[in-house]
Amino acid sequence: MPQMPQRVTIWEVGPRDGLQNEKTQVPVEVKERFVRRLVSAGLPVVEATSFVHPRWVPQLADAEELMTRLGDDGRGLPVLVPNERGLDRALELGLRHVAIFGSATETFAQRNLNRSVEEQFAMFEPVVRRARDAGLDVRAYVSMCFGDPWEGAVPVEQVVSVGRRLLDLGASQLSLGDTIGVGTANQVGALVDAFVAAGTGLGELALHFHDTYGQALANTLAGLQAGVTTYDASAGGLGGCPFAKSATGNLATEDLVWLLAGLGIEHGVDLDALVETSVWMAEQLGRPSPSAVVRALASSQS
Template sequence: MTTGPGALPMTVPAPGLPARVRIHEVGPRDGLQNEQGTVPTEVKAEFIRRLAAAGLTTVEATSFVHPKWVPQLADAEQLFPLVRETGVRLPVLVPNERGLDRALALGARDVAVFASATESFAKANLNRTVDESLAMFAPVVTRAIEAGLSVRGYLSMCFGDPWEGPVPVEQVVRVARRLMDMGCDELSLGDTIGVATPGHVRRLLTALNEAQVPTSALAVHFHDTYGQALANTLAALQHGVTTVDASAGGLGGCPYAKSATGNLATEDLVWMLHGLGIDTGVDLGRLTATSVWLAGHLGRPSPSRTVRALAGADASHKE
């Protein structure tokens, strides 16, 4: 049965879970980067403002990648000044030192590098081996830290790779350890093609702890290809992880992994967390309205089940 607007889940806390979770919202960057039609810069800026107004404290704004690789994000220089004073953390992706220079020139305070746990994806995404890509990131991380910025390391293909199949846990740990040794403050573990299951998640998190990567430095980034994103998130929460990546309305996938069908929807995550009594600071109603508004600009309904339930079957109309 479809619930009405403003409906909230019944709160029934479960033992052993964190009291608060920080949602790392990736919609404006990871969510929009694959859109075929160009989304106007002002629409992106308004999207970010609405996400901040809904209570999200970390909103990944854009990427300073070369425009020919991700045309949708070619307006990074125009977008960032429009949202710089939003009052929330606005991380940006920087693929190399040139990208870092561009981010620094605009006053960015939080940056991220994007590495791969597998050779196949490193070659497809960065046209480099894993070692070559890490060598490229090292001066970026060093310079960012020297400039007083926080640095997040994304690690993709942590659970499975479309070319190589299941990824050995020790292989992921090895690359993760190198990113942490570079000086990354936080490491986001990406299930880029959505093949992870809860036991696999627990095993990887435990192995990272054994390699002296603390849980407090870890975030999780699940795709919902096989419907496992929330189950995997719960497994991570039970392990003590308190930072979860999600994309408003379930936008996004991965341009270099065709089987990656979409990020975990922020609304679906918030519904589960609030039902568990976990504080997020997010106003679910305002967040849902934001995704309905954006769906109108994109010309299609949101794939988020929570958005559809709260806003009605057709979430494609403009607010």
């Protein structure tokens, strides 16, 4: 197919975004094994956890313990830091890669950050500046890039304005999130084109899809045709957003790998090892994986 990249980077978010909405506490030793198995399966980036206050995301209250258990193997794994206190915790552990999480809409900014869209930049500025001064890489997420459950469709120019400001603060990459999974392929192409027109390099962009309406793979194909080479995904299709109840699971990493392999695009992931990991994690959670590829391959191997 025309305009396809030769290689794609998969940014694995299962341990953080995938597990954050689980109501039953997952033991830290299970989380550690999950992270290590994902790394062993060849995933180049595995986002391990979030240094958010336990009151907001109880599942990730063990962030320090997890990163301590991972030791040197965890130093280069990204972690989410919502504010300066979260950054302090990451710096104390000697971590080298952090991410911040912004919103393109007012309502979600208030619900997720307890800030307005404008106020979020004042909160993020010292986080990014201090992280960069300490030699850390910083990624920025923008949620609600295609639709918001309270505000409806989100204008492209609104997303570009928020995203550009986060990049201008010093983020090296911007992940554009379809938090509630309402985006379609044409919208993906239009949003990427708008960022490029605003002076953004394709290498600065990543795409983060949820499969609420079954559009995640179609949207990924549109992103590939637009030239984006980094995609967020969650092993086994785990995930959702605790602050947006209509957000269902993330794009499953296995489904993404299957698509990329079929297109002849390099990704570096051992699909069999990844499927085994997701089957194992589904057993820990007590329910089957929502990933179509995991279900198909697991049943063919049994």
